[in-house]
Amino acid sequence: MAMTGVLRPGHVALRVLDLNEAVRHYVEVLGLFETARDDKGRVFLKAWDEADHHSVVLREADEAGMDYMGWRVASDAELERLAGDLQASGLASDFSWIAAGEHPATGKRFRFTIPTGHVMELYSQKDVVGCNTGYTNPDPWPDGLRGIAPSRFDHCLLYGDDLDGTVKLFVEVLGFGVAEQVLAGPDKLMIGAFLSCSNKPHDVAFIRQPVKNKFHHASFLLDNWNEILKAADILSKRKVSIDIGPTRHGITRGETIYFFDSSGNRNEVFSGGYIYYPDKPTITWTDDQLGPAIFYHDRKINDAFLTVYT
Amino acid sequence: MSNTLVESLPRASAAFARPQLAGTVYQVLIADTSEVVTCSSGQNVLAGMEQLGRKGIPVGCRGGGCGVCKVRVLTGEYETGRMSRACVNQEEQDEGIALACKLYPKGDLELQVIGKMLRAVTSINRNQHAADGHEPEAAAG
Numbered sequence: 001m002a003m004t005g006v007l008r009p010g011h012v013a014l015r016v017l018d019l020n021e022a023v024r025h026y027v028e029v030l031g032l033f034e035t036a037r038d039d040k041g042r043v044f045l046k047a048w049d050e051a052d053h054h055s056v057v058l059r060e061a062d063e064a065g066m067d068y069m070g071w072r073v074a075s076d077a078e079l080e081r082l083a084g085d086l087q088a089s090g091l092a093s094d095f096s097w098i099a100a101g102e103h104p105a106t107g108k109r110f111r112f113t114i115p116t117g118h119v120m121e122l123y124s125q126k127d128v129v130g131c132n133t134g135y136t137n138p139d140p141w142p143d144g145l146r147g148i149a150p151s152r153f154d155h156c157l158l159y160g161d162d163l164d165g166t167v168k169l170f171v172e173v174l175g176f177g178v179a180e181q182v183l184a185g186p187d188k189l190m191i192g193a194f195l196s197c198s199n200k201p202h203d204v205a206f207i208r209q210p211v212k213n214k215f216h217h218a219s220f221l222l223d224n225w226n227e228i229l230k231a232a233d234i235l236s237k238r239k240v241s242i243d244i245g246p247t248r249h250g251i252t253r254g255e256t257i258y259f260f261d262s263s264g265n266r267n268e269v270f271s272g273g274y275i276y277y278p279d280k281p282t283i284t285w286t287d288d289q290l291g292p293a294i295f296y297h298d299r300k301i302n303d304a305f306l307t308v309y310t
Numbered sequence: 311m312s313n314t315l316v317e318s319l320p321r322a323s324a325a326f327a328r329p330q331l332a333g334t335v336y337q338v339l340i341a342d343t344s345e346v347v348t349c350s351s352g353q354n355v356l357a358g359m360e361q362l363g364r365k366g367i368p369v370g371c372r373g374g375g376c377g378v379c380k381v382r383v384l385t386g387e388y389e390t391g392r393m394s395r396a397c398v399n400q401e402e403q404d405e406g407i408a409l410a411c412k413l414y415p416k417g418d419l420e421l422q423v424i425g426k427m428l429r430a431v432t433s434i435n436r437n438q439h440a441a442d443g444h445e446p447e448a449a450a451g
Contacts, residue, residue, distance in 0.1 A: 017374055017392040063396040064375035241372035264375015264394065303427040307378055308370040310394065 003074070005082065005175045006197040009204065010072035010123065011054060011103070012156055012218045014265050015061035019043065021262040022058050029238050030220065030267065031147030032056055035129060036104045044104060047220060048142055049151035052126040053105035056153060056218070064263040064310040066215035068119035069156055069204070070109060071174075071197075072126065079124040082174065083110040091115060091169040100125075114169055116160020117212030148231045150220030150269050157205045159214035159309050166206055167193045176203070177278045180251050184287035191287065194251060201252035201273040207306075214309045217258060217266035224271050225255045231269045235259050243304060248272075250293040251285060265310050336415035340366040341384060342423045349415050354391075355381070356410040368427045372411045378425040379410040386419035 016022035023043055026032045032045040035054050044054035052072070059067065073079050086092045091114075098109040098121065107125030114120055132142035160166065167190065170176040179201050182192030194202040207216065222228055228246045235242050235257070243266060245257030254270040261267055285293040291300040333351030338358065340347065345366040349358035356379050359367055370378035377397030383406040390403070391412035398407055407424065 017394060062394070064373075064394045065396065243371075260371040260373050260375070262373055264371030264373035266371065304370060304378075307368075307427045308376045310371070310375045310396070 003198065005074060005078055006122070007072045007074055008198060009055075009069060009153060009155055010052065010126065011057055011070040012153060013057040013059065013067040013069070014215075014218070014261075014263075015063055015065050015067060016058050016261065016263040016265070017060070017062070017064060018262060019058060019060040022060075025240070025261045026056060026058065027147070029147045029234065029240055030269075031145060031149035038104060046129065047150050047152045048145060049131050050153070051128045051130050053129050054103070054126075057103070064265050065213075066118070066156070066158070066218075066265075066310075068111065068121055069158075070103075070121040070123055073122050073124050076107075076124050079108075079110060079122055082122055085173050086110070086112050086169075089169065089173045091165055091173060094119075105129075114160075115162035115165025116158065116206060117214075118158050118160060118166075119213070148220075148222070148227075148234050148269055150222050152221050154200070154219045154221045154270070155202050155204055156218050157207065157216040159207050159209040159211055159216050161208065161210055161212060163190055163193060163206055163208040167195070170195050170204070177276065177280075178282045179276045179280070180283040180285065182207075182251070182285045182287065182290065182293060192251070192285070196276045199275050199277065201254070201276050209306075209309075211309075215265060216309045217268045219268035219270055222269050222271045228255050228257055228269060228271055232257050243308070244295065244298075244302060247298060248296040250289075250296040251283075263310070266308070336418050338386075338415060338419045338421065340423060341420055342366060352414065354411055355413045355415065355419070355421070359410070367410045367423050368425050370411075370425075374409050374412040377409065378427060380407065380425035381410050381413065381421045381423055382407050383413070384420040384422055386421075387416040388419060389414045389416060 026045055027034055032047055034043060034045050036044040043058045045056040046054050073082060087095055092112040094113040096111045098111055100108045105127035107123055109121040109123040111121045133139045176195040176197045178193055179196045180194040181190055184191045191208040194205045197203050232246050241260040243258035248255050252273050255272045256268055256270040258266055258268050294305055295302055336349045338347040338349055338355050343366040345364055347359045347364050349355055356367060368378040370376040374393040390408050393409045393412045397409060
């Protein structure tokens with residue numbers, strides 16, 4: 001298909017309180033593969049079906065949360081064009097170019113801060129490590145998987161105050177569509193936006209909260225409901241802190257379980273959803289139905305969903 | 311019938327479990343609710359609370375990252391694990407504030423709950439709409 005501009009979420013960089021515990025979580029429980037460590041002590045990981053060198057970056061710090069999220073764009077020319085558009089938009093700030101190689105196996109990145117306070121990056125090159133099945137007559141999945149073993153990093157949900165500004169930036173400058181939105185009250189204030197740059201129901205989502213730069217979860221893709229149930233078994237076996245699930249989201253229709261890494265950063269594994277096209281009508285949820293919108297079976301507002309973030 | 315069973319369960323479990331626990335067992339009084347939580351040596355206060363279905367301290371990430379289980383220790387000896395500085399700064403830590411999920415009793419404790427769960431998304435967002443971008447007091451960090 002003619003996908004241009006921003007292609008997909010490429011990486012998420014997370015702060016963890018104890019690096020060894022975190023690596024144990026992301027490798028042994030979640031089932032990512034470590035691809036590199038650098039001289040700053042950062043650990044780079046990828047999911048089994050991802051071609052590119054890494055999609056998760058872990059850094060030990062004294063606060064949990066997200067450092068930044070990176071987006072793969074289609075070409076060097078698109079990277080330059082979007083960097084220019086972002087600087088001209090008046091919607092972003094703190095622009096900088098990060099040199100090629102600062103992330104291993106990665107080209108230069110254009111970094112900026114969005115109105116909700118989150119740091120985002122665009123890049124157009126990352127070395128292909130590949131899936132262990134290879135790309136010629138491949139088997140459906142490789143040997144040597146362990147833990148939950150999602151196929152890819154899929155999206156993040158982020159909390160911040162200036163939702164309007166951030167949505168405007170993603171839609172008007174970066175070319176995203178609004179797959180779903182949550183509107184509150186008679187004045188229909190947007191309190192949630194689920195944004196897609198692809199055929200997925202969301203590549204990133206934002207919830208309006210009176211905070212800057214907060215991280216709700218990073219999500220990883222599984223094939224089906226049975227894999228979600230098995231993920232729950234693995235999480236309980238490994239005594240990982242489970243937030244909620246297995247259940248279904250009304251928003252995006254995804255089947256889901258939420259849990260926490262060893263530093264309190266929320267993870268999700270999910271399956272299902274639908275195919276999004278740019279001409280698909282935006283789905284709207286009203287705040288009186290926010291319970292089933294978030295957790296379709298529970299149907300009531302989940303306090304932890306709104307309160308617990310890093 | 312079921313009431314009797316439910317009510318007797320925590321007591322019966324505690325009585326049953328206590329002689330079997332390795333090491334020392336500590337009593338943690340949550341002053342706000344007068345709830346008493348039992349923690350075995352090496353067990354954090356939040357886990358001790360959750361294990362027998364007790365309530366009183368909000369449960370969040372259980373990993374020292376989100377801050378909703380923030381408490382002030384009023385009396386007693388304890389140790390803490392790593393807690394996100396976004397939730398408990400050094401000054402707070404020095405004066406006895408901790409996250410219950412990273413709070414390990416070294417004796418009987420008395421504590422007060424500081425962390426809260428937010429409720430009602432609409433009011434949160436309404437307040438925020440007019441607000442100045444500061445975290446709501448209920449966000450506890």
